[in-house]
Amino acid sequence: MPMNAKLAVPDHVRVEQQLVNDMQAGVLAPGARLPSEANLVDRFNVNTSTVRQAIQNLLERGLVEIRPDRRICVVQPKITQELVELTGFVEDMKALGMEATARVIDKKIVAADETVARQLRLRKGDPVVRLQRVRIGDGIPLSFDETFLLRSVGEKIMNDNLVTTQVFTLLEEKYNTPLLEAQYTMEAVPAPRAVAKALEIRANSPVFMIERTSYSVDRRPVDYEKLYYRADHIRFTTRLPRRIPPDDERPLAPEAHE
Amino acid sequence: MPMNAKLAVPDHVRVEQQLVNDMQAGVLAPGARLPSEANLVDRFNVNTSTVRQAIQNLLERGLVEIRPDRRICVVQPKITQELVELTGFVEDMKALGMEATARVIDKKIVAADETVARQLRLRKGDPVVRLQRVRIGDGIPLSFDETFLLRSVGEKIMNDNLVTTQVFTLLEEKYNTPLLEAQYTMEAVPAPRAVAKALEIRANSPVFMIERTSYSVDRRPVDYEKLYYRADHIRFTTRLPRRIPPDDERPLAPEAHE
Numbered sequence: 358m359p360m361n362a363k364l365a366v367p368d369h370v371r372v373e374q375q376l377v378n379d380m381q382a383g384v385l386a387p388g389a390r391l392p393s394e395a396n397l398v399d400r401f402n403v404n405t406s407t408v409r410q411a412i413q414n415l416l417e418r419g420l421v422e423i424r425p426d427r428r429i430c431v432v433q434p435k436i437t438q439e440l441v442e443l444t445g446f447v448e449d450m451k452a453l454g455m456e457a458t459a460r461v462i463d464k465k466i467v468a469a470d471e472t473v474a475r476q477l478r479l480r481k482g483d484p485v486v487r488l489q490r491v492r493i494g495d496g497i498p499l500s501f502d503e504t505f506l507l508r509s510v511g512e513k514i515m516n517d518n519l520v521t522t523q524v525f526t527l528l529e530e531k532y533n534t535p536l537l538e539a540q541y542t543m544e545a546v547p548a549p550r551a552v553a554k555a556l557e558i559r560a561n562s563p564v565f566m567i568e569r570t571s572y573s574v575d576r577r578p579v580d581y582e583k584l585y586y587r588a589d590h591i592r593f594t595t596r597l598p599r600r601i602p603p604d605d606e607r608p609l610a611p612e613a614h615e
Numbered sequence: 616m617p618m619n620a621k622l623a624v625p626d627h628v629r630v631e632q633q634l635v636n637d638m639q640a641g642v643l644a645p646g647a648r649l650p651s652e653a654n655l656v657d658r659f660n661v662n663t664s665t666v667r668q669a670i671q672n673l674l675e676r677g678l679v680e681i682r683p684d685r686r687i688c689v690v691q692p693k694i695t696q697e698l699v700e701l702t703g704f705v706e707d708m709k710a711l712g713m714e715a716t717a718r719v720i721d722k723k724i725v726a727a728d729e730t731v732a733r734q735l736r737l738r739k740g741d742p743v744v745r746l747q748r749v750r751i752g753d754g755i756p757l758s759f760d761e762t763f764l765l766r767s768v769g770e771k772i773m774n775d776n777l778v779t780t781q782v783f784t785l786l787e788e789k790y791n792t793p794l795l796e797a798q799y800t801m802e803a804v805p806a807p808r809a810v811a812k813a814l815e816i817r818a819n820s821p822v823f824m825i826e827r828t829s830y831s832v833d834r835r836p837v838d839y840e841k842l843y844y845r846a847d848h849i850r851f852t853t854r855l856p857r858r859i860p861p862d863d864e865r866p867l868a869p870e871a872h873e
Contacts, residue, residue, distance in 0.1 A: 435802065437800070440801075440855065441855065442855050442856055442857060442858050443855045443857045443858065448858075535857075536857045537857055538855060538856045538857060539854070539855055539857075540852065540853075540854050541852060541853045541855060542850055542851070542852045543698075543801065543823070543851045543852070543853070544693065544846060544849075544850035544851070545804075545821040545823040545846035546803075546821060547820070547821055562805070563803040563804060563805055563822075563846075564821075565801070565802060565803040586803075588802060588803035588821075591802075592800055592801060592802035593801045593802070594798065594799060594800045594801070595698070595798075595799045595801070595853075596796060596798050596799065597699065597700050597701045597796060597797055598700055598701060598795070598796045599700060599701045599794045599795055599797075600700050600701065600702060600706075
């Protein structure tokens with residue numbers, strides 16, 4: 358496609374714009390690798406520095422990114438997951454129109470460490486069931502989950518289908534353990550080596566870690582989880598009301614939501 | 616302190632335990648640098664490999680950490696901040712018993728980019744007021760905040776005291792703009808260079824980014840913020856109820872909270 362001289366568009370802008378068009382048309386899909394410099398030089402009949410300038414502009418616009426292996430790829434917009442009620446991975450994916458599966462890395466009885474014991478109200482060293490799974494959405498490993506369950510119910514769940522069924526559903530529908538609420542702690546941490554390997558990301562790259570303790574009736578903790586989410590693929594959203602004023606300042610009706 | 620031979624505690628365990636005692640006694644405060652290997656060799660009259668084993672154990676127990684500059688320091692437990700209602704930094708610090716200040720990096724009128732325009736319901740390129748501040752809790756830079764305000768009120772706020780007063784308080788108490796709720800997006804991102812510099816952390820180390828749009832009456836957006844929190848110093852907590860069943864399945868009273 359020869360350049361239209363009348364428009365006087367610089368070559369690098371023309372290359373940049375055509376690549377954006379390719380992205381918008383889906384020719385360059387999210388996550389796809391950008392054609393090589395040599396390929397672009399040939400295709401647009403320009404020199405290497407022009408191609409580099411175009412790519413630099415795309416990087417600055419956040420439309421492409423340099424991956425850990427140095428490949429330049431079209432940016433994948435992050436999945437936005439709601440954090441407004443206690444839901445499991447299968448429910449979360451369903452809400453996003455995605456298919457949930459899992460790869461079970463390990464399932465066994467371990468001794469509760471200090472944190473697990475505190476969260477599940479046990480003594481340190483007490484046996485608990487630990488599940489380690491990679492949770493997969495539409496084929497992408499989205500989170501590495503460590504689930505710690507009370508031994509009584511955990512030993513049963515170990516033998517259930519943990520690939521397509523979520524623990525919450527098993528607890529609620531099969532083991533008569535309704536879940537009422539959960540305490541969440543959220544932080545950004547550098548990916549531990551084992552997590553990075555499971556999620557196919559670089560060690561120490563940012564992960565969004567959620568620690569979650571789910572409670573049944575009588576505020577009895579039944580499930581403590583460490584969820585390491587791929588920060589390059591997922592973000593979370595919630596809506597919070599402004600401080601609830603003390604009773605004597607409260608307006609007639611709560612108006613914070615809608 | 617000579618070792619009591621009868622107890623037969625290995626030297627490295629004795630060194631490790633004494634250092635833990637020092638931490639518990641506050642002799643080694645959170646954030647303090649661990650004494651040098653040479654110092655510990657002298658003090659405990661042991662060899663270097665024994666000291667290294669003790670330090671290795673403390674690292675594995677998560678009681679000390681290696682800083683970017685290779686110093687080994689006592690771990691600072693993360694501040695845990697509640698995310699249950701819309702609050703500003705000064706309120707957050709007050710709730711934690713900490714003193715809030717700020718360093719104003721920049722305040723000026725800028726053209727709204729696509730995101731700012733969408734969040735504040737303006738046109739791209741419309742003028743908005745942008746404040747850039749480092750928010751400081753008890754002397755520690757905890758977050759880098761970019762605040763985008765509608766020009767009308769923002770131009771007034773630019774001249775207010777932005778070091779010790781929060782924008783929310785100014786909006787509500789001085790400019791008659793009540794805040795009702797906010798939309799939060801939370802993600803883990805590698806620290807952009809400017810943010811890393813302001814927060815005194817390494818570029819690309821994990822930060823907990825919150826994007827927050829605060830709404831006044833009639834769901835009118837007035838304030839869009841990008842808050843970059845130091846992930847090594849702060850984490851967030853919330854409590855979520857299990858899915859609210861559809862109306863016809865709902866129990867007589869909501870029981871998820873207390």
